[in-house]
Amino acid sequence: MNFTKIIRVAGREFASTAMTKGFIIGALVVPAVMAALIPLIAILSASAQPPADKGTIYVLDRSSEVFEDLSERLSPEMVRERWETRAMKASEFAKGMMGNAGGDQVESAMSFIKTPEFRIIPTAQDVDLEELKEEIRDQMASGAEPEDPMRKVLAVVEIDIDAAKIVNDSEGYGSYQAFFRPKLNEETVGEIESGIRWSIRERRYENAGLDRSQIAQLASIEERKSKEITEEGERNESSELATYLIPVASLILLIIATMTGGQYLLTTTIEEKSNRVVEVLLSATSPMELMTGKIVGQMGVGLSLLAVYNSVGIAALIAFNRLDMISGQTILLFFVFFLLAYFMLASMMAAIGSAVNDMREAQSLMTPVMMMMMIPYFFFMPVVRAPNSMLSTVSSFVPPISPFIMIMRVSSTDPPPTWQIAAVILVNIVGVVVFLWFAAKVFRVGLLMYGKPPNLRTLIKWIRMA
Amino acid sequence: MMNGVRKTFGQKVAVEGIDLSIPQGSLYGFIGPNGAGKTTTIRMIMSILFPDSGQLSVLGKKSAVESKDRIGYLPEERGVYKKMKVANFLVYMARLKGLDSAGLKPKVMDWLERVELAEVAKKKCEELSKGMQQKVQFIASVLHEPDLIILDEPFSGLDPVNMRLLRELINDQHTAGRTVIFSTHVMQQAEQICDHIVMIHEGKKVLDDTLGDIRNRFDPRAIHVDTVGGADQSAPITAVPGVANVRIHEGIHVVTLDEAMDKQQAMQGILGAVPVSKIEIKRPTLEDVFIEIVTGGTASGDHEQVRAKLLAGSKETEEVVS
Numbered sequence: 001m002n003f004t005k006i007i008r009v010a011g012r013e014f015a016s017t018a019m020t021k022g023f024i025i026g027a028l029v030v031p032a033v034m035a036a037l038i039p040l041i042a043i044l045s046a047s048a049q050p051p052a053d054k055g056t057i058y059v060l061d062r063s064s065e066v067f068e069d070l071s072e073r074l075s076p077e078m079v080r081e082r083w084e085t086r087a088m089k090a091s092e093f094a095k096g097m098m099g100n101a102g103g104d105q106v107e108s109a110m111s112f113i114k115t116p117e118f119r120i121i122p123t124a125q126d127v128d129l130e131e132l133k134e135e136i137r138d139q140m141a142s143g144a145e146p147e148d149p150m151r152k153v154l155a156v157v158e159i160d161i162d163a164a165k166i167v168n169d170s171e172g173y174g175s176y177q178a179f180f181r182p183k184l185n186e187e188t189v190g191e192i193e194s195g196i197r198w199s200i201r202e203r204r205y206e207n208a209g210l211d212r213s214q215i216a217q218l219a220s221i222e223e224r225k226s227k228e229i230t231e232e233g234e235r236n237e238s239s240e241l242a243t244y245l246i247p248v249a250s251l252i253l254l255i256i257a258t259m260t261g262g263q264y265l266l267t268t269t270i271e272e273k274s275n276r277v278v279e280v281l282l283s284a285t286s287p288m289e290l291m292t293g294k295i296v297g298q299m300g301v302g303l304s305l306l307a308v309y310n311s312v313g314i315a316a317l318i319a320f321n322r323l324d325m326i327s328g329q330t331i332l333l334f335f336v337f338f339l340l341a342y343f344m345l346a347s348m349m350a351a352i353g354s355a356v357n358d359m360r361e362a363q364s365l366m367t368p369v370m371m372m373m374m375i376p377y378f379f380f381m382p383v384v385r386a387p388n389s390m391l392s393t394v395s396s397f398v399p400p401i402s403p404f405i406m407i408m409r410v411s412s413t414d415p416p417p418t419w420q421i422a423a424v425i426l427v428n429i430v431g432v433v434v435f436l437w438f439a440a441k442v443f444r445v446g447l448l449m450y451g452k453p454p455n456l457r458t459l460i461k462w463i464r465m466a
Numbered sequence: 467m468m469n470g471v472r473k474t475f476g477q478k479v480a481v482e483g484i485d486l487s488i489p490q491g492s493l494y495g496f497i498g499p500n501g502a503g504k505t506t507t508i509r510m511i512m513s514i515l516f517p518d519s520g521q522l523s524v525l526g527k528k529s530a531v532e533s534k535d536r537i538g539y540l541p542e543e544r545g546v547y548k549k550m551k552v553a554n555f556l557v558y559m560a561r562l563k564g565l566d567s568a569g570l571k572p573k574v575m576d577w578l579e580r581v582e583l584a585e586v587a588k589k590k591c592e593e594l595s596k597g598m599q600q601k602v603q604f605i606a607s608v609l610h611e612p613d614l615i616i617l618d619e620p621f622s623g624l625d626p627v628n629m630r631l632l633r634e635l636i637n638d639q640h641t642a643g644r645t646v647i648f649s650t651h652v653m654q655q656a657e658q659i660c661d662h663i664v665m666i667h668e669g670k671k672v673l674d675d676t677l678g679d680i681r682n683r684f685d686p687r688a689i690h691v692d693t694v695g696g697a698d699q700s701a702p703i704t705a706v707p708g709v710a711n712v713r714i715h716e717g718i719h720v721v722t723l724d725e726a727m728d729k730q731q732a733m734q735g736i737l738g739a740v741p742v743s744k745i746e747i748k749r750p751t752l753e754d755v756f757i758e759i760v761t762g763g764t765a766s767g768d769h770e771q772v773r774a775k776l777l778a779g780s781k782e783t784e785e786v787v788s
Contacts, residue, residue, distance in 0.1 A: 283512060
């Protein structure tokens with residue numbers, strides 16, 4: 001083995017893959033643009049909100065006491081006030097989470113949501129509800145907007161006689177029934193419903209001689225972050241989201257990085273073979289040097305991808321002030337598992353690439369490999385839920401899926417003991433050696449074979465032959 | 467250099483017991499029809515394939531693996547990186563052969579100029595015609611000034627002008643003292659350049675000699691005669707002393723002479739006997755020699771069969787594995 005040659009092959013392999021516009025755009029620029037676009041999309045989707053609903057609400061208040069509160073609660077001034085406070089709170093929350101820029105974005109997004117405007121009209125007690133509903137139907141059927149937008153009927157509400165006061169002991173409190181015009185904004189419906197409920201409650205409290213603010217006080221308990229007691233001291237209890245987020249992100253990142261390198265390796269190998277450049281190369285290098293160089297070169301591609309995405313991820317964690325979710329050891333192990341997973345996948349890709357004549361022929365041999373790469377996805381839920389269960393432990397010892405399972409376990413909130421990590425790494429090193437050995441055999445024979453694409457049996461024959 | 471080398475692919479024996487020794491500084495031609503085992507032999511010399519049995523030594527080393535940097539190789543299955551620029555491709559190949567990057571660029575440009583391709587240096591390889599690509603590949607095989615140059619079918623796909631250019635370049639390498647081996651299935655090409663011919667047929671070496679010796683050894687002792695008006699003059703020619711037999715092939719009288727007969731004398735006898743428009747001593751072509759060897763010099767009908775087979779074979783693509 002001549003290391004200078006390996007490095008030169010690797011250098012060309014890396015440059016011809018990573019230094020291309022396609023790769024830089026596809027692997028680096030697209031995610032960056034996406035990250036920038038997400039808030040923009042949020043704003044756009046907010047600004048694409050339908051116009052605010054304006055119109056009339058008929059209220060048949062059989063209890064004769066809820067209407068007053070309701071009409072105040074849903075008065076244009078009160079509605080606007082509530083909406084503005086809500087927007088401000090959201091923006092403050094976003095500022096706390098993402099810094100000022102994020103807060104501003106949320107604020108501007110909120111400002112796009114139009115405040116609805118209502119005209120509340122009480123009806124006579126003996127009104128025919130069907131007639132009011134008919135008015136909505138007529139307006140819908142005519143299709144045209146009424147001249148005065150406020151004349152558009154949005155809803156008809158019927159409040160029970162015993163909604164706020166118990167009339168008959170055995171039946172308890174009554175309720176209300178609302179009929180809405182179809183296709184109203186969700187926010188509008190919510191606003192009306194919560195307005196009615198708030199007003200009915202208000203009346204009930206008063207009738208019962210209770211003070212609303214006192215009840216609110218009684219019901220509220222201040223929230224404090226729960227802590228987990230660990231060997232080192234205490235730490236914030238990991239939220240449900242965090243438990244899943246880091247392992248799944250790690251898994252996906254690992255799969256992306258290994259698959260990218262592996263796919264490119266397959267493509268360049270097939271390309272060299274179908275270009276017939278391979279024998280020219282073999283006059284300068286041995287097949288082993290060529291394969292090693294190519295695998296190392298694509299490893300560089302995977303690593304650079306990983307480095308970029310990892311730094312983005314870490315930057316995000318810093319921005320959210322959640323750097324505690326991931327440890328230096330996890331990041332280190334991440335790279336270790338990447339190398340192990342990559343070498344096994346790359347061996348398979350190199351073997352397949354050398355054995356076939358074109359991409360189409362590679363597909364049939366790729367199917368088992370792709371299916372194998374799917375396994376970690378299926379294992380995601382059970383492994384993350386119980387990182388130290390029998391299933392998790394056993395599957396993390398089976399190469400070549402082992403690194404993928406192990407990275408989920410390691411980055412989970414309940415990481416496996418160190419001896420297991422060490423043992424898994426050892427098992428995988430053995431796996432890598434075995435995979436490379438088989439790949440080298442197939443590679444040597446396959447490179448100069450043209451013609452009928454091989455099946456698994458021929459591949460085994462080649463391994464014996466080499 | 468090669469000793470009892472044998473290589474099989476499954477059931478098929480590609481090369482069977484070839485012994486070969488190529489002295490330094492010589493210009494050797496491997497000839498034989500497609501599928502004869504030329505490429506397999508060359509690949510074994512290059513240590514791209516390994517013999518099942520027998521020994522090999524290249525440039526004093528046990529195998530070419532240790533001396534790859536001193537060998538220049540233009541394989542039959544040759545290609546370039548399509549997306550790579552011509553000059554970059556050559557630099558990469560030279561660096562793979564262990565050359566320092568210092569002074570490499572001017573050297574590449576120098577070579578490109580020699581093959582009249584200086585203007586494509588910055589173009590991508592895929593933009594080149596097949597002939598141009600072939601010249602680029604030839605440069606890649608000699609750029610690192612190797613001691614041994616192996617060219618597998620270097621002339622295939624070239625036009626006559628480029629063929630001559632390549633012939634000159636090969637001769638330059640030969641004159642510079644380098645050992646050159648090249649293979650071809652077109653025997654005239656070997657006749658034009660080589661000083662030593664190795665003929666391979668069905669995996670066996672059937673001939674290994676200098677061109678001159680081959681010509682002497684396979685002298686058909688024949689004279690070609692065109693008669694005036696193309697009339698059949700077999701009878702009077704047969705009557706000339708020393709003539710063993712006369713047959714007419716494609717309108718030409720092929721006159722075979724007796725073993726001891728002097729050719730000059732026989733020609734004069736024929737000239738005296740019949741009106742002649744053209745008369746010449748037949749020189750053996752490699753093709754004739756090949757056919758002679760394959761058929762063992764038997765009946766002429768076999769000759770034609772073999773010739774047809776030979777020509778048909780040259781149209782097929784060589785398949786290494788069945």
